[in-house]
Amino acid sequence: MTEDAIDQTTTPANRIPLQSIDFNSLAHNALQDEELQQALNKARSGFVDKRLKAIGAVEDFEHLRDLATDVRQKTLKNLDIYLHYFEKQVIEHGGHVHWAKTPEDMRNIVIDICQKAFAKKVAKGKSMVGEEVLLNEALTTAGIQPVETDLGEYIIQLAKEKPSHIVAPALHKTRGQIKELFEQAHKLGPRALDEVKDIVDEARKILRQEFLSADLGITGANMLIAETGTAVVVTNEGNGDLSATLPSSHIVTASIDKIVPTWEDASAVLRVLARSATGQPITAYTSFFNGPRKSSDHDGPKNFHIVLLDNRRSELLGSEYQEMLQCIRCGACMNHCPVYQAVGGHTYHSVYPGPMGAVLSPLLFHEEKSQNYLQLANASTFCGRCEAVCPVRIPLPSLMRRLRNQQQQEGDAGKMAKLFIKIFCLLAGQPRLYRRVCQLKLRLLRLFTGKKARFATIWGMRGWTNYRDFPAPPTATFQAQWQTKQRGNKNA
Amino acid sequence: MLSPRTKILQSVKRGLGRNREDQDIDKAFAELISHPVSKPALDSEDVLKRFITHAKISSANVFSFKSLSDAMDHLTEELQSQSVTPNIVHSPSADNFIGLNPDLPISAEISSENCWGICQAWAAIAETGTVVSTTHDNSAGLLFLVERLIMIVYAKDILAAQEDVWRAMRQRFKNTLPRTINLITGPSRTADVEQTLQLGAHGPRRVDYFIILEKTVGSRR
Numbered sequence: 001m002t003e004d005a006i007d008q009t010t011t012p013a014n015r016i017p018l019q020s021i022d023f024n025s026l027a028h029n030a031l032q033d034e035e036l037q038q039a040l041n042k043a044r045s046g047f048v049d050k051r052l053k054a055i056g057a058v059e060d061f062e063h064l065r066d067l068a069t070d071v072r073q074k075t076l077k078n079l080d081i082y083l084h085y086f087e088k089q090v091i092e093h094g095g096h097v098h099w100a101k102t103p104e105d106m107r108n109i110v111i112d113i114c115q116k117a118f119a120k121k122v123a124k125g126k127s128m129v130g131e132e133v134l135l136n137e138a139l140t141t142a143g144i145q146p147v148e149t150d151l152g153e154y155i156i157q158l159a160k161e162k163p164s165h166i167v168a169p170a171l172h173k174t175r176g177q178i179k180e181l182f183e184q185a186h187k188l189g190p191r192a193l194d195e196v197k198d199i200v201d202e203a204r205k206i207l208r209q210e211f212l213s214a215d216l217g218i219t220g221a222n223m224l225i226a227e228t229g230t231a232v233v234v235t236n237e238g239n240g241d242l243s244a245t246l247p248s249s250h251i252v253t254a255s256i257d258k259i260v261p262t263w264e265d266a267s268a269v270l271r272v273l274a275r276s277a278t279g280q281p282i283t284a285y286t287s288f289f290n291g292p293r294k295s296s297d298h299d300g301p302k303n304f305h306i307v308l309l310d311n312r313r314s315e316l317l318g319s320e321y322q323e324m325l326q327c328i329r330c331g332a333c334m335n336h337c338p339v340y341q342a343v344g345g346h347t348y349h350s351v352y353p354g355p356m357g358a359v360l361s362p363l364l365f366h367e368e369k370s371q372n373y374l375q376l377a378n379a380s381t382f383c384g385r386c387e388a389v390c391p392v393r394i395p396l397p398s399l400m401r402r403l404r405n406q407q408q409q410e411g412d413a414g415k416m417a418k419l420f421i422k423i424f425c426l427l428a429g430q431p432r433l434y435r436r437v438c439q440l441k442l443r444l445l446r447l448f449t450g451k452k453a454r455f456a457t458i459w460g461m462r463g464w465t466n467y468r469d470f471p472a473p474p475t476a477t478f479q480a481q482w483q484t485k486q487r488g489n490k491n492a
Numbered sequence: 493m494l495s496p497r498t499k500i501l502q503s504v505k506r507g508l509g510r511n512r513e514d515q516d517i518d519k520a521f522a523e524l525i526s527h528p529v530s531k532p533a534l535d536s537e538d539v540l541k542r543f544i545t546h547a548k549i550s551s552a553n554v555f556s557f558k559s560l561s562d563a564m565d566h567l568t569e570e571l572q573s574q575s576v577t578p579n580i581v582h583s584p585s586a587d588n589f590i591g592l593n594p595d596l597p598i599s600a601e602i603s604s605e606n607c608w609g610i611c612q613a614w615a616a617i618a619e620t621g622t623v624v625s626t627t628h629d630n631s632a633g634l635l636f637l638v639e640r641l642i643m644i645v646y647a648k649d650i651l652a653a654q655e656d657v658w659r660a661m662r663q664r665f666k667n668t669l670p671r672t673i674n675l676i677t678g679p680s681r682t683a684d685v686e687q688t689l690q691l692g693a694h695g696p697r698r699v700d701y702f703i704i705l706e707k708t709v710g711s712r713r
Contacts, residue, residue, distance in 0.1 A: 196690050238694040242695075
């Protein structure tokens with residue numbers, strides 16, 4: 001996200017100059033970016049293969065998907081009761097619950113808690129909601145230093161960039177780029193940083209000091225358990241736990257749809273989360289934070305705050321987009337998406353990229369920014385892989401199709417696209433005319449192809465033929481070939 | 493002026509087509525929840541074997557001992573072979589174990605290098621080779637700050653699945669849960685650099701489970 005985009009969220013909507021987020025231009029740039037393509041190539045099969053192996057090791061992964069989907073759906077149906085009960089439990093156990101209707105509310109609440117705790121430095125575990133509300137920028141402006149401790153988030157913090165993936169934020173960075181960032185930021189003199197181990201060891205040393213000196217810790221939450229007012233944090237690195245344990249105050253930033261009713265429901269989600277995200281049966285650390293430290297605890301923060309963000313999620317309930325709230329942020333959809341794999345996450349220009357971002361971004365950010373987020377619904381071939389791998393069965397292509405309809409109705413679809421659709425509707429409504437036009441089109445195209453099996457270039461379709469050949473059309477339409485075959489069968 | 497809390501809850505209720513305010517939230521919640529046996533069917537007969545298999549898959553080192561003193565003999569022998577003596581920190585949960593060898597190089601403080609931490613797990617989960625620790629039993633900070641973590645796991649405390657642990661948790665803690673319940677499965681790791689897995693991110697680089705097979709002893713109460 002650029003500096004201009006950051007300005008858009010802190011300036012009143014009626015004074016924001018409309019920024020044009022052009023996916024096509026950004027995608028073109030991404031395809032030319034050699035280092036990005038190198039990074040994407042490395043990631044491409046890793047996620048897919050690991051997930052396949054993990055789900056192949058369980059007897060019935062589809063049953064696990066059903067259980068997790070059931071948990072998410074039943075929770076949304078009674079979200080008000082679960083939210084209310086969750087709040088009651090947190091308070092009864094000594095914690096605080098703060099409600100943020102808007103991103104600005106969340107920023108103000110977190111800054112207020114930090115200032116009351118006299119916090120100058122904050123250790124941050126990964127929080128997509130924190131990215132959504134631009135929390136780091138707000139903390140910095142308020143004179144509070146946020147230090148990202150998840151290695152991927154730390155890397156992009158050094159690079160002054162936004163995450164390009166919801167699980168692997170620095171997926172777009174090569175080892176060489178990370179080495180350069182560390183050399184510039186850490187100033188430790190000449191040393192070996194070519195191997196992954198060297199980079200990780202250096203990050204461990206540098207960030208250990210940050211954990212030990214932070215005044216306050218902020219983490220996200222993968223789930224919030226209503227039964228006991230518990231925040232569940234799932235990591236592999238251990239940074240979330242260190243951020244949540246060592247400082248004297250712990251803030252959890254989470255959206256209202258993170259609630260699950262009981263610990264058993266949490267287990268149903270955990271069984272599909274790590275398998276779908278990183279190809280593990282469970283991550284190295286799954287931690288349940290149940291409130292502030294009591295006298296019977298060996299350690300932990302004395303202050304525990306949960307900040308709940310709405311940001312239009314409540315308006316999706318009861319709407320045709322409610323299913324999007326089932327998302328558990330595993331990233332499987334983007335790992336399998338041919339569009340994401342080709343252009344990476346920054347092309348979506350949103351904290352939520354890939355197929356889930358193509359649906360969620362226009363829904364959350366539609367009115368405050370320009371209407372351009374609706375265009376993300378077109379960043380799809382509708383191959384259906386996202387829906388096939390979604391552990392909670394969100395019908396992502398259907399939701400994108402509805403958003404495309406909405407884009408049409410709001411008049412935001414391109415003029416050429418509208419014209420082509422009008423022409424198609426006209427033809428499709430008149431089958432005989434449709435068949436005649438298709439037959440004529442084939443005859444014309446055959447004049448150009450001759451005996452060629454494919455086109456290497458087509459005028460006006462360079463966007464396609466620059467990267468792949470276009471097959472030559474057949475000698476007759478399918479319907480004509482079918483009728484010929486039927487006649488042949490009758491005569492035989 | 494409505495508070496953000498009221499605005500959000502009203503917006504949620506509007507979306508769900510709900511008009512009434514729930515007067516008794518405890519009752520409303522209790523009516524909704526159940527504790528279905530949603531866990532996958534697991535062979536509960538051989539939880540030990542399953543635990544060991546999955547623990548090793550997660551890159552934990554697993555050692556089985558007939559008794560706690562056998563485990564201490566092993567540790568003592570290992571210490572003698574170290575070229576640099578580590579600092580050893582421990583949680584009170586491991587007092588019985590530590591007390592078996594008064595010559596252990598026990599330190600009061602966790603050092604950043606060459607520091608071993610010894611704790612006793614409250615429970616373990618066979619399904620994934622996971623150990624369970626609570627802040628009633630162990631310092632959560634210790635679990636993450638040491639280079640090498642040794643968890644003493646009694647075989648009797650290994651349960652089949654997470655749901656079994658939650659049942660035991662409710663029995664033990666009733667309405668007052670510890671600050672933190674940690675599920676630990678192997679050493680810390682990251683794949684954030686070119687998707688290449690590297691063990692030892694911010695938490696321990698090495699995790700050992702010392703399984704004590706003695707059947708009459710366990711930690712869960």
